[in-house]
Amino acid sequence: MSYLGIVVTSVFASNAILAYGFGSIPVHENERSGQFASVLAVVCVNAIASTFLWGIHSLVLAPIGLESLDILFFTLLVVPLFKFLSRAASFSGSKFISQVGSKADDLIIGSLVFGIALISVNSGFALSHALAASAASGFGYWLVAVLLESIRERLELSNLPRFFKGSPAMLISTGLIALAFMGIDSTFISGLAG
């Protein structure tokens, strides 16, 4: 598949939250996710984490037949690295970089980063393809999070039955968005983008 095909598939057809269930749905009021710092954090964290896991998996664990231990090496090597990087970013002096660092720190321990890294490694991609897929998956997650955030705001103002207010309405809305995203089929994308 071409890079464009991988990117479009990762953002829409194989969306991290809607197709794989990584990350969390913004059910409660959050800090606005539509910021450049958050999109940069989510894309960078996923790209770097996937690159590291790809390296550990393909260059170290696969030759000795210990691929199933990748999650352990990920927690032992990549998580401390990110903790260090996010702490270094907070001391950088730049407000924007420290904002990116703090958002990256919130993201690192969770199913989003671990899941996307494992998917890009298990898909049999080359390094450059894995990098593109993971960065695009991060962007896809951010896109859906922003979409759900604005839906949550509108749902709060709408006249819903009492028991559906809050998380039930959000879950049903997420399901409907997932249905729409399912329409963007990966076979169609590969036919279109090569």
Add this chain to the structure above:
Amino acid sequence: MNEGGSGFVPNPILSGLIGICPLIVVSRSLAEGTIYGLGAAMCALALGALAPLVRAFITDRLHAPATLAFSAVLAIAFGFCVRIYSSAIATGLWIYLPLLAVSGLSLSTLRHGSLLDRSAPDGRSRFAVVALESLMFFLTAAFVGGAREIIGLGTLTLPTPGMEPLRLVVVNISPLRIFVSPAGGFIFLGFLVAVYRSTIRAIRRRQL
């Protein structure tokens, strides 16, 4: 965790939406829901049991990385056990087996790890609360998997050992196939949360 000190422990999935997203994708059948729920519950229980030891022997700065590494070891060990028990279920659960290391329930236990050697406000031990939450997670995951499979495919796949799990045909058609997809999972869980809320509210009203 404890609402109003009444001793009521809410369902972690239906009330707190803990670990809900991977569960929606994974619980397409009774077998997958049951095994995933069991794995998440066992990891959370082991982490809960380990928390006082971690606090006692490991410095504060290393609590989180050590517990996370232990969680990864547990997830890998559980993955091996599932592969031996039933390779078909292990294949169905795919990367979600190693991801048990960072399942919502494990992370919730990890975050509350520093509190686990103390008592909850109602006097119940924190570990008892973790155990109860884990049990509820397991039962809810099994229920969600079973219900979605019946509604979606009209079958019920039992978590039996061997190459292929036993599949019972409940109805001879696939009533609403969409319910076994992630989109249907989100919709199903949305309705389930609404039913849970209304039931809890009715019970509370009756108690008052």
